[in-house]
Structures are given as C-alpha cells and as structure tokens.
Amino acid sequence: MVVDQEAAMSSNCAVVAVGDFYTGKTVFITGGTGFMGKVLLEKLLRACPGVSRIYLLIRPKKGQQAQERLQQLLCSPLFDSVRKERPSDLSKVRAIEGDITQPELAIAPSDIALLTRSVNVVFHSAATVKFDEKLKLSVTINMLGTQRLIELCKKMDHLECLVHVSTAYCNCDRSEVKEVVYPPSMSPDKVTSLVEILDEDLVDSLTTKLIGNRPNTYTFTKALAESWLKENRGDLPLVIVRPSIVISSINGPLQGWVDNWNGPTGIIAAAGKGLFRTMLCDPDKTADLVPVDMVINLMIVTAWRMGTTKCRDLQVYNCCTGQRKPIKWKDFIGMCFKYMRKHPFSQISWYPDGTVTASRTLNWFNKCFLHWLPAYILDSLVWLTGGKPIMLRIQDKLTKAATCLEYFTLNEWRFDDENVRTLATTLNQTDRKEFCFDVAKIDWESYIENYVLGIRRFIFKEEASSLPKARRHVARLYWSYRLMQVISVMCLWHFLTLRYAPLRQLWVNALRLLVYLARMLPFL
Known part of the structure; x- marks a missing residue:
C-alpha cells in the first residue's frame, strides 16, 4: 500500500526539491549529540540552507x-565546512534543555510552548544503543522516552512529519524482515508497567524470560517502541527508519568520519592496535553495514516525502545493504586488515592480524593463546617493574564488546527495502546526488579504506604526518611476527619429533636437505 501511494503521488511532490521543502521550517531533534544526530544536524545546515531554526x-x-554542550558539539571538525562557508548558519541551532528519561522530557514550560507553536519536523534519534543495557533503563529511554515525545508532538500545531529512528534488528527473531511493524511477543504497555512497578534486581532476573529469543534489551525495546507507536500515534504523520549496523560516513563533508567505539568500530580499532586477534563470527555470513550519512539522507528525504504528500499512513523504511550491495564478514575484515597495514595506527602493540571462526571451541583456544596468555605475561612484567597492569582489563572490555556482537556476526537476515528503492525514484537528479541513499553505489574497497583512515584520524586523533613513522614501525613488527611464527612452528615440530620416530627422521632429512641446498647455492 505504501509503495502504491508513493508511485501515485510522485508527480505532486516532484516540483518541490528536498532543500526547498525545509526552507522556513523549524526542526526539533532528539539525540542530536549522538553519532547520527551530529551528522543529521550538519547535513540540514549544509544542504538545507533555508531551514529557519533547529x-x-x-x-x-x-x-x-x-x-x-551545544557549543562544544558545534566545534567538531564535522562542522568545518558550514563554519567556513556560512558561519552565521550555526546560530540557527538552539539548545533545549531536557532529559528523555524524565516526565514531559524535563523541558521547561516556556520551551514547550515554543516547540508546540513553531516545530514542523521532528527527528527522534535519542536512544540507548548499549546492547547489554539493563532492561529498566532501556525501557525508560527507548520506550517511555518515545511515549513522552509523542505526547509533545501531539501538541504541535504545525507538525508535518515525525521521523522515528529504529533498527533493522528490532525484528531479528525473523529471518526475513519486511517494511512493516510486527506485533511483539508482549504488550508494550504490559512491559512498561512491569518495569515501573518491580524492583530493578527483580527486573534483571526476569530479563532473559521477557526478551525471549531476542539477543538483548536494545532490540527488544526498539520492537516494543515500534508497536506502541503504531497503536498510539493517532493521526501523527509518522515515518520509521530502520538502519542496520551504522558505521562511518561515505561522502561529505568528511569521508570516514566516526566519533564513537560502538559496533564493529571498537573491535576494528583494537585489532589495528594489535590487541584483538580472534572473534566468533561466521565469515560467510553477510555483514549488513551502512554508512551513517546514507541513513541521514534517507531520514531527511522521508520527512520531505511525508510533508509534501500530506500522507498520514505509517511508513517504514529498512535502510540496509544486504540486498543491493552485500559484503561478507570475511571480506569486510580482510579489507580492514589490508588498510590497517597500509595506513597503520601509531604506537601499535603488535602486528595487525587476526582470524574469525564460527567454531566456539576454536575461538576459545584462540582467545586463550592470542588474548589472555599475552595479557597475563605483559601484565606480570609490568607489575614486576612497578607499573600498573592494564592488559587484562583491556581484554576483558574487548571480550564483552565482541560477545555483544556475536549474535549479529553468526546470523544473517533478509531485509526487504522496496519502500526505500521506490522513494529514490521520486527524487530529481540533483537531490539524488545531494541526498544519496542508494547503497548500490557503495565501493566497499574505497569505503573501508576511508573507514580505517577515519578511525585513525577521528578516534585516535592521529595526523597524516605520523604515517611514515607508523609504517616503519609496522614493517619491523611484521618481521618480528613472522620470525615468531617460524620459531613457534619449529618448536612444535621439534616437540613432536621427540616423541615419534618417523617424524624425527623426517625432521633430520629436512635439515639435511636445507644444508645441502645451502652448499649448492654458490653453484646455482
């Protein structure tokens, strides 16, 4: 039904460009200080110069x-382009003091009055994205926060669209996910009541039973929020955008921009430092990764579409790459290592290398010998010299982060994205380029290289001038790494030959052959 309406109304909104739609509009954003919120704010300022207030x-x-906090946010290098070209536009951004976890969002009555009489478009991206968050807090932010925002939106006199950011994995209990809202296993209101009434310790003990076959509280509460929105939105012009795993930007203003350790980024950063070398992951499963700026472009366009068509039907968009531009985990990880060696981080502990396996047993052995044993040895040496051991603590944090990702690296889903494809056809050529969310255009090689460079620049704050020194260091580590591998194999082989006579004879013959070849080299 959504697709049919899109096609039927395409001619009506074609005359209004996306940027022009936002001219004179007032926008309200929750989660504006988060990763996606910053990119959304920057894009609105840069690509929709006519926007009145944000x-x-x-x-x-x-x-x-x-x-x-707002001034600190606007000092980010992400806003350098706006600051250089139209510095006065930064004054369009105003802070509204509040808290998504509090009744009425803890917004002052005067600010509520301001928002209700002036806001045209709302982007709701505030959420806790911690997979292992306690259920009580996850419900408070992802469920109750959404309900409180809806109460505010229903008071807005000129609201044209509300864009709610969900996740493609809120329906991860299904192998195929269409662009519809699925009924949850439990009533959202029932879960909310339980969490509000019961003691936090009791809620914690019931969490596993409540979330059922979902892997964490994040996906569970996001699914509840979608269901609640469908039943309680009234006539609000609501759009739900569901991105998959969001990582760095692919295009402007800064290629590879990323500012947090969430998702794969923290693991990749640790692997690049030589601290993380094995992970439980099915290398042949699809890694559904999507650039943050493509998600933001889709959000901006969905609001334009809703506002220009005046459609009041709930619309859902799965923003994913698995159908149109799939990449396997083995290819993603292989490219990351390739470019972490080409553009190595500074002060790395060991040569960047590693493996992924779907075998829990093999991964356990790998962790023991590649993570915990070196960590114990290094911490012991540091302790003996009077230093402060940290490697075990680092490995503990990395293990917890990797465990949170295991469900998503061992499984794959088919996310239908027909609504997204149809939406793209309603844009003119200029808007298709400016607000591109066509994932088929992703060049994974180039994108992942910029992703690694982005981690280097924006996470570790390393300048390009440090690359030559880092490359010399990683070259030295490479030969040390290979030498250690050879020595390890020889020691293992020698141990085996001491116990088995046939292997011992093979070992002696191999040594004789090497000696013979060495003597013959001058005559070859």
Whole structure:
C-alpha cells in the first residue's frame, strides 16, 4: 500500500526539491549529540540552507549546561565546512534543555510552548544503543522516552512529519524482515508497567524470560517502541527508519568520519592496535553495514516525502545493504586488515592480524593463546617493574564488546527495502546526488579504506604526518611476527619429533636437505 501511494503521488511532490521543502521550517531533534544526530544536524545546515531554526534536546551533563554542550558539539571538525562557508548558519541551532528519561522530557514550560507553536519536523534519534543495557533503563529511554515525545508532538500545531529512528534488528527473531511493524511477543504497555512497578534486581532476573529469543534489551525495546507507536500515534504523520549496523560516513563533508567505539568500530580499532586477534563470527555470513550519512539522507528525504504528500499512513523504511550491495564478514575484515597495514595506527602493540571462526571451541583456544596468555605475561612484567597492569582489563572490555556482537556476526537476515528503492525514484537528479541513499553505489574497497583512515584520524586523533613513522614501525613488527611464527612452528615440530620416530627422521632429512641446498647455492 505504501509503495502504491508513493508511485501515485510522485508527480505532486516532484516540483518541490528536498532543500526547498525545509526552507522556513523549524526542526526539533532528539539525540542530536549522538553519532547520527551530529551528522543529521550538519547535513540540514549544509544542504538545507533555508531551514529557519533547529532545536536540539540536550541534557545537562558532567557539570556542563545544555548551551555549553551545544557549543562544544558545534566545534567538531564535522562542522568545518558550514563554519567556513556560512558561519552565521550555526546560530540557527538552539539548545533545549531536557532529559528523555524524565516526565514531559524535563523541558521547561516556556520551551514547550515554543516547540508546540513553531516545530514542523521532528527527528527522534535519542536512544540507548548499549546492547547489554539493563532492561529498566532501556525501557525508560527507548520506550517511555518515545511515549513522552509523542505526547509533545501531539501538541504541535504545525507538525508535518515525525521521523522515528529504529533498527533493522528490532525484528531479528525473523529471518526475513519486511517494511512493516510486527506485533511483539508482549504488550508494550504490559512491559512498561512491569518495569515501573518491580524492583530493578527483580527486573534483571526476569530479563532473559521477557526478551525471549531476542539477543538483548536494545532490540527488544526498539520492537516494543515500534508497536506502541503504531497503536498510539493517532493521526501523527509518522515515518520509521530502520538502519542496520551504522558505521562511518561515505561522502561529505568528511569521508570516514566516526566519533564513537560502538559496533564493529571498537573491535576494528583494537585489532589495528594489535590487541584483538580472534572473534566468533561466521565469515560467510553477510555483514549488513551502512554508512551513517546514507541513513541521514534517507531520514531527511522521508520527512520531505511525508510533508509534501500530506500522507498520514505509517511508513517504514529498512535502510540496509544486504540486498543491493552485500559484503561478507570475511571480506569486510580482510579489507580492514589490508588498510590497517597500509595506513597503520601509531604506537601499535603488535602486528595487525587476526582470524574469525564460527567454531566456539576454536575461538576459545584462540582467545586463550592470542588474548589472555599475552595479557597475563605483559601484565606480570609490568607489575614486576612497578607499573600498573592494564592488559587484562583491556581484554576483558574487548571480550564483552565482541560477545555483544556475536549474535549479529553468526546470523544473517533478509531485509526487504522496496519502500526505500521506490522513494529514490521520486527524487530529481540533483537531490539524488545531494541526498544519496542508494547503497548500490557503495565501493566497499574505497569505503573501508576511508573507514580505517577515519578511525585513525577521528578516534585516535592521529595526523597524516605520523604515517611514515607508523609504517616503519609496522614493517619491523611484521618481521618480528613472522620470525615468531617460524620459531613457534619449529618448536612444535621439534616437540613432536621427540616423541615419534618417523617424524624425527623426517625432521633430520629436512635439515639435511636445507644444508645441502645451502652448499649448492654458490653453484646455482
């Protein structure tokens, strides 16, 4: 039904460009200080110059008021392009002090009045993305926070679209996920009531039973939020956008931009430092990864589409790469290692290398010998010299992060994206380029190289000028690594030959052959 409406109305909205739609509009964003929220804010400022005002819901944090956090956010290199070309546009952004976990979002009455009389478009991206978050907090943020926002949106006099950011994995209990809202195993209101009434320790003990066959509280509460929205949105013009695993930007203003350790990024960064070398993962499964700026472009266009067609039907968009531009985990990881050796990080501990396996037994042995044993040895040496051991603590954190990802690296899904494809056909050529969300255009080699460079630049804060020194260091580590491999194989072989006579004779013959070849070299 959604697809038919899209096709029928395409001629009506073709005259209004995406950027023009936002001219004179006021936008309200939750989660604006997060990874996706920053990219959304920058894109609106840069590509929709006519936007009138952008309000960000910001929670005071660590002694910083909302306005201070906003100024710190706008100092990010992500906004360098806007700062250089149209610096006055940064003044369009205003902080609204509030908290998604509090009743009425903890927004002052005067600010509520301001929002209700002026906002045209709402982007709701505030959420806890921690997979292992306690259920009580996850429900408070992802469920109750969404409900409180809906209460506010229903008061807005001029609302044209509400874009709710969900996740493709909220329906990970299904192998095929279409662009519809599926009924959850439990009523959202029932779960909310249980969490509000029961003690947190009791909720923790019931979590496994409540989430059922979903892997974590994040996917569970996101599914509940979608179901609740479908039943309680009233006549709100609602769009749900479901990205898969969101990583660095593919295009402007900064290729490879990433500012957090979430998802695969933390694991890749640790592997590049030589600290992480094995992970439980099916190398032949599809890694459904999507660039953050493509997700943001889709969000901006869905709001344009809803606002120009005046359609009130709930619309869902799966923003994924698995159908149109699939990549296997083995290829993704292989490319990451390739470019981490070409553009190595500074001060790495060991040569970047590693393996993935779907065998839990093999992965356990790998962790013992490649993670924990070196960590114990290094920490012992540091302790004996009077230093502070940290390697075991680092490995513990990395193990927990990898465990959170295992469900997604051992399985794969078919995410239908027909609505996304149809939406792309309604754009003119200029908007297709400016607000590109066509994942078929991704060149994985180039993208992953920029991803690695982005981790180097934006996560580790390393300048390009440090690359020559880092390359010399990784070259030295390479030969040390190969030498250690040869010595390890020889020691193992020698151990075996001491116990088995046939192997011992084979070992002696091999040594004789090597000596013979060495003597013959001058005559060859």
